[in-house]
Amino acid sequence: MTHTHIDGLQHMQVDTSTPEDIAVEALGLPPNTACLLVQTRTIAIQPVPLPRLQPDGVLVQVMANGICGSDMHSYLSGGVGGRPIAGQEPSVMGHEAAGVVIAVGSQVSSHVVGDHVAIEPGLPCRKCVNCKNGRMNICTSIRYCGAPGTHGTLSRYYALPADMAPLIPKTIPWDVAGSIQPLAIGVQIGKRADLRAHQTVAIFGCGPIGLITAAVAHAYSAKKIIGFDIKPSRVAFAKKYKSPLTGRPIFDNVFILDPLASGQANGSSGHDDDHTTPGDRLWLAAQKNMLSIMKVTNMSLDGGVDRVIEASGAQDSMLHGIALCKDGGVFLQVGLGHIQTNLFPTIALTNKELDVRGITRYTASCFPSAIEMLDRGVVDLAPLITATYPLSQSKDAFEAVAASNDIKVIIKNQEV
Template sequence: MGKGGMSHEEAPKGLEENMAAWLVGLNTLKIQPFKIPSLGPHDVRVRMKAVGICGSDVHYLKTLKCAHFEVKEPMVIGHECAGVIEEVGSEVKHLVPGDRVALEPGISCWRCNLCKDGRYNLCPDMKFFATPPVHGSLAHQVVHPADLCFKLPENVSLEEGAMCEPLSVGVHACRRAEIGPETTALVMGAGPIGLVTMLAARAFGVPRIVIVDVDDHRLCVAKQLGADDIVKVTTDMKDVDAEVEEIRKAMGADIDVTFDCAGFNKTMSTALAATRCGGKVCLVGMGHGEMTVPLTPAAAREVDVIGVFRYKNTWPLCLEFLKSGKIDVKPLITHRFGFSQKEVEDAFETSARGGNAIKVMFNL
């Protein structure tokens, strides 16, 4: 079976000029030809239309590393994507050329115990777009398994389709924390993942959400997107106790679940202290590889710490939320760029700078 852009096999005739954005070195992106594998019976060839920039893409550009993954040879970047089906494999029955689809970027093995147990996001042999050594999707065309391509409802745009990837992180976090209409939620961090987690929590029925950040602009965006209250905090560890009091006051009720979407010593310490006895802290962000946090007092209050890695089986629900209007991701897309050498460089600089940029999107 052809795996999405993972080999340099001969491309089918007429596809020789497929171009992609390659990460070729530190802070260096180049648009270069990209040969895609031939179509397997269960694969589709997709013309990319919308690709978003994720924090991990920026990490790879700036450091050639993200978590324990390292870029050792040139790699096509990008994994938040949607496009239009150009060609389908002989066994593909549910998609036809012309269908608009959102792509789930991870191909698991389906043979290991984790896959068999339904936890395929933890598959040790996962082939994930733009996670070395696997090539990504910021290209004119890619080949991908058909079962990981989800047809977009008519009222959902290609850009919104690409936003299913970050939104999936929020949806998976909400499922892991088992939130609903009877749980309150605190969200640490109002970056893209904090904001999609907040939107997902609301769609799951959470009645009250407070969001915390160090940045005024991001908090303002969170408020506009529907946070019930916002709290500005510092990066200083000695402020934790006072800030916990302020956060509890803002919630005006027990904090049942806290989502740490930053993942620093300070945010995790605050989350553990602010969450009620018997509550849950869901660690979504991975700011620090290692943390020093007051785990013992939290354990003595039976606060559960839940880990989250990517997502599983989230695209159908994300598309349902977008189709029904329960979630609107359009305000998160703040910047748009085309697919020229200069625009690719400018787009990544815009995303890396942060500021008022939330989601930077390529329109191919």
């Protein structure tokens, strides 16, 4: 590319093209068709400019892209956890992706054209206090693919720093490779919950993250894994999700979790000095339900499970999870709901001396660990992929996820 430089009366053409620009132009690539979120439940499939290849980066031909729960929050509700899309320019969606390297920057020696790579969608600044402390997932100025104001990976081509594009074995199918990012989340869940061998684990929510978390816990040699969901179809699926290590179901038990109603438990005593609130009555009902679960699963003597993973974002699951968590256990909040506040049983939290934690995405070692787990065959994601769509039918793909009849939906980015 050239720009006119004016210096007094002298006119000259200054070529500012970089070696990267020349290399990408020489490829003669077709239009960079992408899926853009225009507004709530409105998608546009149209070309966007090719991303700029940087000297330390790679240009990836994206082959597969999974749809995540946070994508659905933006698609259905206009944002996630207080980060709205309203007022933002239309942006490319997606952050669970993998593809083929088709060009490398002049400073890159770690990758070559033809490499298969996953795409780490979080681009930290590497300079803030959190990055310097090794917690790049909570970088104060992180740019995350598909978040408001940042283009995502649901396009034919995507450019990123080479160190954020980990190599993956070519034996991993593209559909599975498009699900490496949620497996990296599962690895981070294991780290944040301090999952260890021979522990008991309860997972609330049997969607993709809940199922992947169970697979990771099983790979870590959990003693017992219990699942819960409100949808019978997901409970049935979880019961059939088998281990590649043993050939047997990963979950020891999976239960349908009926919605809590304050009338389930005895409420007000009728005395003027009764301070029982509607939230208290929900909590009492949750305790009663989990006492029954402990009996069925032979955990009454233990008083519950060692680790609770709440992966649904539902208040009922939070209450049930605290009730099922044993004294001194860890409760990890993973799921995101459409609201920002929920009831929480604070007295039980203190009396049980629970360790309550949150989680944001993944940390530096999670992608390599996820790729290794797939390569060694200790986790199998293929059964979770229940539907695939071409990029041109992204709207149908998002509506399929919204219908909740599928587990994991993959979009094929090159099918336009």
